[in-house]
Amino acid sequence: MDLYETIKIRRSVRAYKKDPVEDDKLDRIINAALLAPTAANRQPFSLIIIKNEQVKHKLKDAYSQEWFYTAPVIICACALPDAAWKRNDGKCYVDVDVAIAMDHLILAASAEGLGTCWIAAFKPKVVKNVLNIPDNLEPLILTPLGYPEIIPEPTFRKPLGEMVREIK
Numbered sequence: 001m002d003l004y005e006t007i008k009i010r011r012s013v014r015a016y017k018k019d020p021v022e023d024d025k026l027d028r029i030i031n032a033a034l035l036a037p038t039a040a041n042r043q044p045f046s047l048i049i050i051k052n053e054q055v056k057h058k059l060k061d062a063y064s065q066e067w068f069y070t071a072p073v074i075i076c077a078c079a080l081p082d083a084a085w086k087r088n089d090g091k092c093y094v095d096v097d098v099a100i101a102m103d104h105l106i107l108a109a110s111a112e113g114l115g116t117c118w119i120a121a122f123k124p125k126v127v128k129n130v131l132n133i134p135d136n137l138e139p140l141i142l143t144p145l146g147y148p149e150i151i152p153e154p155t156f157r158k159p160l161g162e163m164v165r166e167i168k
Contacts, residue, residue: 006111011154013115016071016146025112026073029145032108033077036101039085039093045101045140048076048131055130062126063119063142071144076127077102078137098140106143115148 001009026049033047050056051073060069068074077098084094106116119142127139 001111003107006107010107010110011115011148011152012117013144013146013148013150013152014065014067014117015149016067016115016144017149019072019147021072021114021145021147025114026145029105029108029112029114033101033105036097036104038097038100042083042085042097044080044083044085044094045098046078046080046137047101047105048078048133050074050076050131058130059127059142061123062130063122068117068119068142068144071146073145075105075143075145076131076133076139077105077141077143078133079140080137082136095140102141102143109145113147114145115151116143116145118143 030047030049034043038044050059056069056071056074059074060066063069079094079098081092081094084092084097086092102118106118109116120140122139122142124139127133127142131139133139
């Protein structure tokens with residue numbers, strides 16, 4: 001599938017089939033995230049892949065939507081702030097780096113015919129506890145991963161003129 005078509009078809013999926021995600025597809029998706037550009041190539045992130053049913057069900061205390069914790073796979077993207085590049089004014093780029101990696105992962109999943117849903121509204125302390133995440137890592141983004149049961153319609157996008165300013 002062409003990159004622009006992949007970007008166009010990507011949706012936030014909130015209903016997943018029970019079909020397992022094939023290991024070769026999951027490997028390609030994870031590798032796409034690992035190829036993401038990061039500030040100064042520091043790669044200050046870690047991905048946790050959760051397939052275990054008991055662990056997924058424990059994560060419902062962090063984010064209670066059934067479609068989240070019953071998806072075939074859950075991925076947790078963690079930030080490693082101490083390893084991240086900082087701009088000369090002190091701005092730390094770890095959140096940007098993790099977001100770029102997760103965007104690569106989500107687009108790769110779409111290209112493979114899989115659905116995801118970017119989740120930031122979760123309880124990080126619960127995620128850290130359930131996944132036994134060390135103190136130097138911060139869980140930043142979660143996504144379920146699986147074959148869509150329902151593919152949502154496109155959502156509203158602001159007109160280009162409201163979003164872009166060109167200086168000539």
